[in-house]
Amino acid sequence: MISPAEYAPARHDDGDAPYREPLSTRAKLGVLAAVVFFHVGGAWALMEIQPTRIEIGEAASMEVRMVPAEQPPAPQLDTPPPEDTPPPEPEQMRLDTPPPLDTAPPEVPMLEAMVSPPQPDMPPPEFKMAPPPKPKPPPPRPRLPAPTAEATPQPAAPAAPANAAPIPVEQLGYLNAPNPVYSVRSRRAGEKGTVTMRVVVDPTGRPVEVSLSKSSGHAALDEAALSAMRAARIKPIGRLIAVTASITFNLQ
Numbered sequence: 001m002i003s004p005a006e007y008a009p010a011r012h013d014d015g016d017a018p019y020r021e022p023l024s025t026r027a028k029l030g031v032l033a034a035v036v037f038f039h040v041g042g043a044w045a046l047m048e049i050q051p052t053r054i055e056i057g058e059a060a061s062m063e064v065r066m067v068p069a070e071q072p073p074a075p076q077l078d079t080p081p082p083e084d085t086p087p088p089e090p091e092q093m094r095l096d097t098p099p100p101l102d103t104a105p106p107e108v109p110m111l112e113a114m115v116s117p118p119q120p121d122m123p124p125p126e127f128k129m130a131p132p133p134k135p136k137p138p139p140p141r142p143r144l145p146a147p148t149a150e151a152t153p154q155p156a157a158p159a160a161p162a163n164a165a166p167i168p169v170e171q172l173g174y175l176n177a178p179n180p181v182y183s184v185r186s187r188r189a190g191e192k193g194t195v196t197m198r199v200v201v202d203p204t205g206r207p208v209e210v211s212l213s214k215s216s217g218h219a220a221l222d223e224a225a226l227s228a229m230r231a232a233r234i235k236p237i238g239r240l241i242a243v244t245a246s247i248t249f250n251l252q
Helices: 025-047 186-187 221-231
Strands: 174-176 194-201 207-214 241-249
Touching: 186 221, 194 221, 207 221, 221 241
Parallel strands: none
Antiparallel strands: 194 207, 194 241
């Protein structure tokens, strides 16, 4: 058996205290004896305990009998009557015989008290109808002042100054530049040239008058330039002004 001293750490020469066991031999023996005593006492106590007996009474006897199952009653079928049985005779209806024609009707006593005298003809009731309300007269129409003999003249549109020299349109610029149509017929015919026009522009920048100042020598090109200038839009300056514009048709 390995003694606890072998598990002790090795001693160092640096002056440490010597190792001592935590329990003495007597203490160890006392602990061992207490453990054995408790084990033996517990085993003896378990042996002394007697189990409780459960008394069970006598079981009652059971008798089993085989009972046949109840069969449902057979359905009753209506048996047809035999063929030789005659059909029942229909009941004859009794009609009350009418009295003879020469029998006079019974007389009924007429009581004058039960007969009320005829009432005189009463006129039908009259209902008074309220007269319909009179319609309200229409309100009087306001009188309009009589028209004067002399009508108020409307202000005429300002005209461009006749003596003012037109300025080039390039000084103002375009909002929508003219886009002339160079027809295929003019291209095939080799028509080209420059069209110079005089344009009167209103305060909003729309051309109100477009006239030809110098022709290109071809009527188709002149008409295309005039139509394109009428659809153009020039930057407005707030007053009526005359400008000159040129459109060049080139085959290249």
